[in-house]
Each structure stands twice: as structure tokens, then as C-alpha cells.
Amino acid sequence: MNDLVRPSRVSELLRAYGLNPSKGLGQNFLVDRHALEKIVGAADVHDEDVCLEIGPGLGTLTRELAERARTVLAIEKDKKLTPVLAETLADYANIELQFSDALEVDYRKLLEPYSPPFKVVANLPYYVTTPLIMQLLETGIKWGKMVFLVQREVAERMTARPGTEACGSLSLAVQYYAQVKTIAVIPPNAFFPPPKVSSAVVLLEGRDKPGQHFGLVNEKLFFALIRAAFGQRRKTLLNALSAGLDVPKADIQRALAGCGIPESLRGETLGIESFVKIANQLT
Incomplete structure (x- = not known):
């Protein structure tokens, strides 16, 4: 059982290492088993998959992916989480943890040593959501599935149809590269600390050669x-x-x-x- 979905365990971990969630880095740690299952279920992770995770935080989602995937490549910006992740991920030999800014990673180079299928599964910090999703789509990498936990408003923009208020350049850009659908809406109390707005789990299934399509x-x-x-x-x-x-x-x-x-x-x-x-x- 993943004890990191318990708010008391998260609070205990943060106290033990003298840490506070960073507002600047958009740290809202997932503490809801139902939401976690929605994310992992949407990704449909199997033992041949190489999963890229952006922002593992305390390792809650990382653990679930490592239980199912061949390899998990986790990119974390906050180096202060190093000792926490060393503890929470200690039992998993198939996790490669890299401390980097996800917006500055060369994803083609990162994946060179691995063979597909590749998937992206991430609880994204709100402040990097749009540029990071577009960066991943524009790499030309053939992602099997991409599952993101994002701000609900962003999910609505990503799935918006022409002629609706939410439709914008992000809607068309994402839908050019992938088929998009919202899997579930996640309330603020599923996080520690709770954000001010609801979130949503979004599934992107990439198009093979969208230009030709x-x-x-x-x-x-x-x-x-x-x-x-x-x-x-x-x-x-x-x-x-x-x-x-x-x-x-x-x-x-x-x-x-x-x-x-x-x-x-x-x-x-x-x-x-x-x-x-x-x-x-x-x-």
C-alpha cells in the first residue's frame, strides 16, 4: 500500500526533512488514492513501458509507475527533495531520477538509451503546464500515451471545440498532435496543501505523423x-x-x-x- 497518499504521512515526511511545499514551484502533493488510480489507469502502464514522469515530488506517483513499468525516468527540479526521494524510492531499482528543469531537458537525448514504447505520466506544476506539454509534443517522439494532471481550466482549453469560449491556440495545437479527452475531475482536497482550484486528469494519444494525417x-x-x-x-x-x-x-x-x-x-x-x-x- 502506498502510504504517501495519506496526508499525515506527507506531513510527517516534510517535518522530518525540514521542508515546506514551495508555492513558487507549484508543489501540491497528491494525497488521494482514487485520483492516483485514475492517472495510472488512464496511462495503462505495462512492464515493457518506459515512463517519463515530470515533477515526482515526494514519489507518490513514481512508486505506482515503478510497480508496473520497465523503467521510470523521473525529472525533478527541486534538489531539496533529494533526501526525501532517496527514502521513498529506495525499494525500486527501475527508477532513474534526474534533478533538472524539465523545460531545459533534451528529451530525445534522454530517451536514446531506451527502446519504446514511451509514455508520459505526470502531475504537472501549474506554472509550466502549457510550455511543457507543447515541448513534449513538438519533440517528434512517438509517445504511446500522455497522461497529465493539470488545472481544470487548462484541461478545458485543451479539449475545447471550435466556437466555444475556451477554444484557443492551445486547443488547436494540442489537438493537432494528439486526440485529447478528460478522464476525471480532481477536487482541491486531493492535494497537500490543497490548491485554490480543481484539477483534471487528461489523456493525450499522439497522432502518428500529424501533418500527413x-x-x-x-x-x-x-x-x-x-x-x-x-x-x-x-x-x-x-x-x-x-x-x-x-x-x-x-x-x-x-x-x-x-x-x-x-x-x-x-x-x-x-x-x-x-x-x-x-x-x-x-x-
């Missing part, structure tokens, strides 16, 4: 279009793209006409397929 010719232009369209949401699509792209307005007008997309629409109403069409017209 969507028939996209120029990926760089596609993402530039999305950034421009959502960078000025109040403007019409034509005006937003004209302001955000180094492309003549007349060329954008011709591209929209070629796609049968009205100039007066707003970017937030368009899905991935529409932006792919515009990008291909401009290429």
Missing part, C-alpha cells in the same frame, strides 16, 4: 496562422491574419476565398481542418 504542407505556417488568428480574437479573420502574418492582405483574401471561408468570421470559430486549408492555399 491532416494533409498539411507547411507546419510552420499553420502554427503562425493559429497564433495570428487567436492573438486578436476580436478582429475578423482577415484583419487578424493580416496583422499577425508577414503576408500581403490580398494573398490572404485569395486564400480565404479559395477555401470558401468568409473573411468576416473570427478565428475562434475555425477548427484544425480550416486552418490547414488556409495554410495550404498560402503555401
Whole structure:
């Protein structure tokens, strides 16, 4: 039984090592067995898997992954947790612990010594959620599954459909690379200390060669279009793209006409397929 899901055990550990959860590092340690099972169940970890974990904290999720996976590669930024993790992970020989900033890790190099399947399973600090998820998706590594525990608002943005208030550049970028769905909503009292907002478990299943999947010719232009369209949401699509792209307005007008997309629409109403069409017209 994983005793780290008990708040009393977490409190005891922190006192023993003279530590306090760091607000700056977004440390809210998971202390709920049900939530832990939701995360591990969504990842569907098997003994051939190599699991990447970002922010192991006290090792609660790390232990569960190590019980099931071939290898767990855990990236922790807070070196003050070194003695705690030495204690909580002492019984597991299949954990490789690295103290680094997850945003500065070369994940291709990290995984070179290992063979797939690769999975990412992480309770992400809120402050790095968006840049880190995009970094992992953009590596080109074929992740089997990616399971993240994130702020509920971020989960809603990641899964949002076109035309909804939550839909933005993050929605389309994530959905370009992966199929996304919310597995469970996790209340604040599942953490120690409890955050002010609810969280959610999100499952991403990566697309194999997303550019080919969507028939996209120029990926760089596609993402530039999305950034421009959502960078000025109040403007019409034509005006937003004209302001955000180094492309003549007349060329954008011709591209929209070629796609049968009205100039007066707003970017937030368009899905991935529409932006792919515009990008291909401009290429």
C-alpha cells in the first residue's frame, strides 16, 4: 500500500526533512488514492513501458509507475527533495531520477538509451503546464500515451471545440498532435496543501505523423496562422491574419476565398481542418 497518499504521512515526511511545499514551484502533493488510480489507469502502464514522469515530488506517483513499468525516468527540479526521494524510492531499482528543469531537458537525448514504447505520466506544476506539454509534443517522439494532471481550466482549453469560449491556440495545437479527452475531475482536497482550484486528469494519444494525417504542407505556417488568428480574437479573420502574418492582405483574401471561408468570421470559430486549408492555399 502506498502510504504517501495519506496526508499525515506527507506531513510527517516534510517535518522530518525540514521542508515546506514551495508555492513558487507549484508543489501540491497528491494525497488521494482514487485520483492516483485514475492517472495510472488512464496511462495503462505495462512492464515493457518506459515512463517519463515530470515533477515526482515526494514519489507518490513514481512508486505506482515503478510497480508496473520497465523503467521510470523521473525529472525533478527541486534538489531539496533529494533526501526525501532517496527514502521513498529506495525499494525500486527501475527508477532513474534526474534533478533538472524539465523545460531545459533534451528529451530525445534522454530517451536514446531506451527502446519504446514511451509514455508520459505526470502531475504537472501549474506554472509550466502549457510550455511543457507543447515541448513534449513538438519533440517528434512517438509517445504511446500522455497522461497529465493539470488545472481544470487548462484541461478545458485543451479539449475545447471550435466556437466555444475556451477554444484557443492551445486547443488547436494540442489537438493537432494528439486526440485529447478528460478522464476525471480532481477536487482541491486531493492535494497537500490543497490548491485554490480543481484539477483534471487528461489523456493525450499522439497522432502518428500529424501533418500527413491532416494533409498539411507547411507546419510552420499553420502554427503562425493559429497564433495570428487567436492573438486578436476580436478582429475578423482577415484583419487578424493580416496583422499577425508577414503576408500581403490580398494573398490572404485569395486564400480565404479559395477555401470558401468568409473573411468576416473570427478565428475562434475555425477548427484544425480550416486552418490547414488556409495554410495550404498560402503555401
